[in-house]
Amino acid sequence: EPEVTQTPSHQVTQMGQEVILRCVPISNHLYFYWYRQILGQKVEFLVSFYNNEISEKSEIFDDQFSVERPDGSNFTLKIRSTKLEDSAMYFCASSEAGTMAPEAFFGQGTRLTVV
Amino acid sequence: RKEVEQDPGPFNVPEGATVAFNCTYSNSASQSFFWYRQDCRKEPKLLMSVYSSGNEDGRFTAQLNRASQYISLLIRDSKLSDSATYLCVVIPKLNSGYSTLTFGKGTMLLVSP
Secondary structure, X not given: OOOOEEEOOEEEEOOOOOEEEEEEOOOOOOEEEEEEEOOOOOEEEEEEEXXXXXXXXXXXXXXXXXXXXXXXXXXXXEEOXXXXXXXEEEEEEEEOOOOOOOOOEEOOOEEEEEO | OOXXXXXXXXXXXXXXXXXXXXXXXXXOOOOEEEEEEEOOOOOOEEEEEXXXXXXXXXXEEEEEEOXXXXXXXXXXXXXXXXXXXXXXXXXXXXXXXXXXXXXXOOEEEEEEO
């Protein structure tokens, strides 16, 4: 069964460092997303991406964040200068095209710990 | 008012019990509704979509009440494996084919032997 894969599963970084979280969406999907979940909190939308550009972003997705699809398979989230409050589980998701709310499939997540 | 609100629980039930969760949403223009399941420290997984007419999938029944802006999930004959957090998810608007999801904080269910 096709699945969204994310690497690494866990990353520890020092405050102020840059991190890149990687995702391989399901191959025939056209829409890609990043969500995050701070421990004990709800899952929050960060950004959606389609046709090599951002479709929508939330207030959380400020100038410290960027996304990229560097090749035909990877989808990355970069945090330029990490803060303690960036510690969270980051989920990548992808969905097929369509206007009737297609199902979003989630990767297993990257647990980011900023120290 | 929070966009999607759920009772956090936990709901502690014995195996075989029937349990129901409710969820309310604030945006009356919301388009689509789902229940996701999340196991501890795992990714959310779609459990079922929720339609105005109500829908059933095995032991699970979902209902939508647009007038009152709430969604429900009923689980019959609970199994130990049903223990998880159940996330109410709403799509606030349709955006040309993609689905930005708004999550509730989730309701924790613990099924005991």
